[in-house]
Amino acid sequence: MTKTKITIEEVKRLAGLSALEFSDEELAAFIPEFEQIVELVDEVKNCDIGDAQLAYTSHKLSDCREDQAKPSLPQEEILLNSPKTKKGSFCVPKMLD
Amino acid sequence: MDIGKLSLIELSTAIRERKLSSYEVTKYYIDKCHEKAELNALLEIFDDALDKAKEMDEKIDKGFKGKLAGVPVIIKDNILYKGKIASCSSKFLENYVAQYNADVVTKMLEQGAVIIARANMDEFAMGSSTENSAFGVTKNALDPTRVPGGSSGGSACAVAAGLAPVALGTDTGGSIRQPASYNGVVGIKPTYGRVSRFGVVAFASSIEQVGPITKTVRDNAYMLEVLAGGSEHDETSLKLPVNDYLSEITGSVKGLRVGVLKEIEEAVRGLDCENSYRGAIELLKKNGGEIVEVSIPDFKLTLPCYYIIAPAEATSNLGRFDGVKYSRRSKDAKDIDEIYVKSRSEGFGREVKRRIMLGNFVLSSGYFDAYYNKAKKLQQKLIAEAKEAFKVCDVLLLPTTAGEAFKIGAKDGDPVSMYKEDLFTIMANVLGVPAISVPYGKGKAGMPLGIQLIADSLKEGLIYNVADFIEKQEVK
Numbered sequence: 075m076t077k078t079k080i081t082i083e084e085v086k087r088l089a090g091l092s093a094l095e096f097s098d099e100e101l102a103a104f105i106p107e108f109e110q111i112v113e114l115v116d117e118v119k120n121c122d123i124g125d126a127q128l129a130y131t132s133h134k135l136s137d138c139r140e141d142q143a144k145p146s147l148p149q150e151e152i153l154l155n156s157p158k159t160k161k162g163s164f165c166v167p168k169m170l171d
Numbered sequence: 172m173d174i175g176k177l178s179l180i181e182l183s184t185a186i187r188e189r190k191l192s193s194y195e196v197t198k199y200y201i202d203k204c205h206e207k208a209e210l211n212a213l214l215e216i217f218d219d220a221l222d223k224a225k226e227m228d229e230k231i232d233k234g235f236k237g238k239l240a241g242v243p244v245i246i247k248d249n250i251l252y253k254g255k256i257a258s259c260s261s262k263f264l265e266n267y268v269a270q271y272n273a274d275v276v277t278k279m280l281e282q283g284a285v286i287i288a289r290a291n292m293d294e295f296a297m298g299s300s301t302e303n304s305a306f307g308v309t310k311n312a313l314d315p316t317r318v319p320g321g322s323s324g325g326s327a328c329a330v331a332a333g334l335a336p337v338a339l340g341t342d343t344g345g346s347i348r349q350p351a352s353y354n355g356v357v358g359i360k361p362t363y364g365r366v367s368r369f370g371v372v373a374f375a376s377s378i379e380q381v382g383p384i385t386k387t388v389r390d391n392a393y394m395l396e397v398l399a400g401g402s403e404h405d406e407t408s409l410k411l412p413v414n415d416y417l418s419e420i421t422g423s424v425k426g427l428r429v430g431v432l433k434e435i436e437e438a439v440r441g442l443d444c445e446n447s448y449r450g451a452i453e454l455l456k457k458n459g460g461e462i463v464e465v466s467i468p469d470f471k472l473t474l475p476c477y478y479i480i481a482p483a484e485a486t487s488n489l490g491r492f493d494g495v496k497y498s499r500r501s502k503d504a505k506d507i508d509e510i511y512v513k514s515r516s517e518g519f520g521r522e523v524k525r526r527i528m529l530g531n532f533v534l535s536s537g538y539f540d541a542y543y544n545k546a547k548k549l550q551q552k553l554i555a556e557a558k559e560a561f562k563v564c565d566v567l568l569l570p571t572t573a574g575e576a577f578k579i580g581a582k583d584g585d586p587v588s589m590y591k592e593d594l595f596t597i598m599a600n601v602l603g604v605p606a607i608s609v610p611y612g613k614g615k616a617g618m619p620l621g622i623q624l625i626a627d628s629l630k631e632g633l634i635y636n637v638a639d640f641i642e643k644q645e646v647k
Contacts, residue, residue: 085528087535088535089528091531092515092524092528092531093493093511093512093515094512094515094516094524094528095513096524107525107586108525108528108529108532110587111478111525111529111587111590112532114474114475114478114587114590115478115529115533115542115546117471117472117475118472118475118476118545118546119542119545121472123545123548123549123552124552126548126549126552127551128544128547128551129547129551139403139406147270147271151270152270154270155266155267155268155496155498156495156497157494157495157498157499158500164495166495166510167504167505167506167507167510169506169507
């Protein structure tokens with residue numbers, strides 16, 4: 075059974091993919107915890123699944139509904155939860171000069 | 172009439188028959204919510220609840236006969252109720268106000284429910300103790316030094332402490348059943364798709380369900396009749412008629428084939444739950460049940476399988492929390508990248524970050540096939556193994572948890588030990604089948620334990636019947 079080694083670089087890579095930042099101490103503390111969790115999920119990596127086929131839902135989906143246009147939530151209501159809006163849009167800092 | 176002693180069914184009947192008003196019942200429960208605030212089971216008691224109760228009284232006077240007419244209900248904080256905050260016990264969504272109702276809320280309101288409060292939970296439903304709430308741990312209703320379980324710990328505590336006759340939870344890996352067990356109440360995770368998930372903040376969409384937590388099995392069956400049913404808003408919801416679950420409760424287990432899992436025999440030995448587990452088997456046997464040993468050979472892989480699928484889906488589902496659309500934006504962020512990273516880093520708690528990282532690990536290039544795809548194939552293998560088991564038994568009987576509620580802080584800094592809390596409950600989520608926890612027996616410190624009954628898809632009525640039987644014997 076191969077044991078997956080977790081390095082500081084790997085944790086940094088995952089933090090980047092996760093759009094999360096950590097202090098160096100937090101990152102270091104992550105490694106032993108993460109190694110333990112990966113050891114747990116490695117049982118799946120190393121198991122024999124025979125000829126089981128891939129299926130992305132555990133149940134058959136119900137029949138699809140008719141594709142009809144229906145009213146959605148009003149724009150102003152959707153924007154109510156945004157931290158910053160302007161003229162009916164979500165507002166973020168300028169991205170291009 | 173002692174309102175606190177009435178079951179949900181008795182209460183709804185009394186209100187419909189005008190022996191009690193919704194106002195007095197709602198006031199009674201809201202007063203209880205305030206009295207027991209130190210439990211920290213609730214994040215908010217809704218200030219319009221008494222007005223809604225008055226409105227409901229007028230409606231009932233005019234002949235309204237909804238199944239929940241005037242009955243107070245508590246919802247978990249990840250269920251949207253229009254105009255109210257739904258924070259998922261996260262700082263990220265601390266001020267997020269729902270702009271529409273979850274389907275389950277719509278269904279309850281149509282039947283006349285008065286929603287009185289939102290309950291504490293583990294942040295984004297990730298946890299087994301409510302210790303991961305950004306707003307403080309909930310205490311166990313029976314011992315304040317112990318956890319109430321989780322993630323629906325606030326909901327289970329609320330019902331056990333008599334803050335409402337019913338509360339809604341969500342269950343992704345045991346999050347209804349484990350807290351129900353820890354607080355001595357009844358909780359069901361219905362068949363995947365039986366209840367619409369529309370308007371429930373998603374954690375692991377392919378395995379989670381909403382379900383009721385109640386004091387009795389009959390109340391639970393009554394409540395599921397309200398919640399169940401397909402919805403055009405949730406493509407995974409099953410567009411099938413809803414059973415009359417109460418009529419399936421017969422009071423007998425004669426001839427019932429009770430499956431006991433060969434694979435847990437070793438695991439159960441010496442655990443706090445052993446006496447309760449063996450006692451429940453004996454009880455059913457003595458009353459005409461046939462005990463059958465069954466095998467789900469890969470049972471032990473359900474836990475790691477879950478800890479691949481659930482974080483993978485959580486990572487995707489929580490990607491929407493970017494500091495632009497919902498609630499929180501970091502004050503220190505200067506550009507768009509910083510908005511994403513700083514808002515998420517400040518807004519999410521440690522366990523949520525851990526699971527997002529784990530999700531990205533199993534989904535990332537080079538690992539996807541080895542973990543995620545493999546887990547999804549394993550899930551199919553487990554479903555096939557369970558189908559075989561259900562050919563020879565009607566229900567599976569398992570403990571809900573290894574033992575009674577643990578002390579607050581006992582599992583700090585040990586995520587894997589916390590994950591193993593879900594050892595017996597996770598299988599039902601991975602399989603998509605219904606599972607209920609009913610109180611049976613006590614642990615070493617005298618805290619309640621739960622027995623879990625699992626059946627094949629859509630056989631909620633069957634597990635209600637067995638759970639009701641066990642519950643009645645427990646009371647005796």
